[in-house]
Each structure stands twice: as structure tokens, then as C-alpha cells.
Amino acid sequence: MLLVIDVGNTNTVIGIFNGEILIEDWRIKTIRDTTADEFNVLLKALFSDSKLVNAETISKVLISSVVPPAVPILNAFCKKYLNLVPVWVTPKLVKSLMPVLYKNPDEVGADRIVNAIAAYAKYKTSLIVVDFGTATTFDVISAKGEYIGGAISPGIAISSEALFQKASRLPRVEIFQSPDKVIGRDTTESIKSGIIYGYASLVDGMVERMKNELNFSPVILATGGLSPLISSVSKKIDNVEKSLTLDGLRIISHAL
Secondary structure, eight states: OEEEEEEOSSEEEEEEEETTEEEEEEEEEOOTTOOHHHHHHHHHHHHHTOSSOOGGGOOEEEEEESOTTHHHHHHHHIIIIIOOOOEEOOTTTTTTTSOBOSSSGGGSOHHHHHHHHHHHHHHOSOEEEEEESSEEEEEEEOTTSOEEEEEEEEOHHHHHHHHHHHOTTSOOOOOSSOOSOSSOSSHHHHHHHHHHHHHHHHHHHHHHHHHHHSSSOOEEEEESTTHHHHHTTOSSOOEEOTTHHHHHHHHHHHHO
């Protein structure tokens, strides 16, 4: 079995593949000051809840990360508890799968390249991938399967948190469901509208601007935890692919 891990600034996503099939996946908070032993305890607890996963059957580990402190922790965990050396995704590692046309390819986050590879493998056409993570990222892929570039904006969660911290009279609200109308009739509805419809408008506006710079019409994909919510009110998003990063890691692993 293949163990894949994507370490983001806010969440870490873990998946287990048996061949092409994702049999289990989990999303946990990214902890920067943990140890290999503590990570093993956490993973054993996750595995114990599954009848499909046995750590002894894991034969390969592939990891993408934008959190440098995670590297020694996960290296130590894999060597000590799985007796494996993990493969770390870098632009150089995957250049044969997708050329990166960034001025400095090493600057592209591993998760962005992984998403791009997965998206192109599935759709085989030009794309814009919008990832709703700690940052909201936009990644453009050509019809030839080249990573062209993109844009980065503050993510929904950190923008909302900044609002709640700096505007002391505003209440914290849950943003798991969009309000019925854009014009809120109380403070809670107004905050939800501003965050959810505001970010949908950001996405639609950025996609439209990107399309104007391109000489092709890409498919627009959304991924990340809040992708279903924003896609439900966006006018530009074509499809939601929630497991895009895990699929990308699987594809890369099989190609190595």
C-alpha cells in the first residue's frame, strides 16, 4: 500500500492507496512541534479505526509539504516506524511529469505542483486550479500540460480570523453555509455574506482576469476544504475535486 501525506500550513491530509483506489483518508491539524513518536501515536489511532489499513502493508511513502519543520519529523517517523525512506515532492522531482515555467521553479509550492499534475492527468486540457487552503491559490496549466504560473491570495480562514481579531465588536460566525441573500439583514448574515460571496467574487474576478491574459479557455477546478461551499455560489467554477492533492501524490508515486 501507498501512504501519501500533504503537509499544509493549517491542515495535514493523509491518504492510503491500494493501487489506484483511495481506501482511507484523514484531515488533521498541522502540528509543527510534534515528534516522530507522537506522530506515530496519532497515525496508529487513525489506522486502528480502519479495518482496511495495516501499517505493515505500507511499502512506499510520498510526501509534499510547505512546512519545513515537518521534514525531520516525518523522515524520522518513516524510518523508525515504517522502515522506509519517504520520497519528498519537489519541482525537480516531477519535471518529467510537468514542465514548470515559473521564473524560479523551486519557488512553486509542492502542493500546487501536485494539484496541477492530478488535474491535468484527469482532464487532459488547459485548466485553472483554485485551492482553498491557508492561502487561496490559482494555478494555470496549459493544454500541453505545462505549469504556467498563478496567483496567491490570503485564505478564507485567516482573512476571517483577522476580521474577528481586529473588529472587536463583530461576533465570530460559522461559515459552513452561505446565507440566502447577499444583502444581510443582521450582523451575522452580513459577515457570512461578505466572507462567502466576497470570496466567490474574488475567485470569479481572478479567473476572468486570467482568462483575458490567456489565448485559451480553461476548465476551472476547485479543491480544498471549503471548495464545495465557494463553488456553490461561484459563477466560474466548473467542478470540485476534493481529493486532488492525494490523487496527485499517487500519480507521482506510480511514475517514479
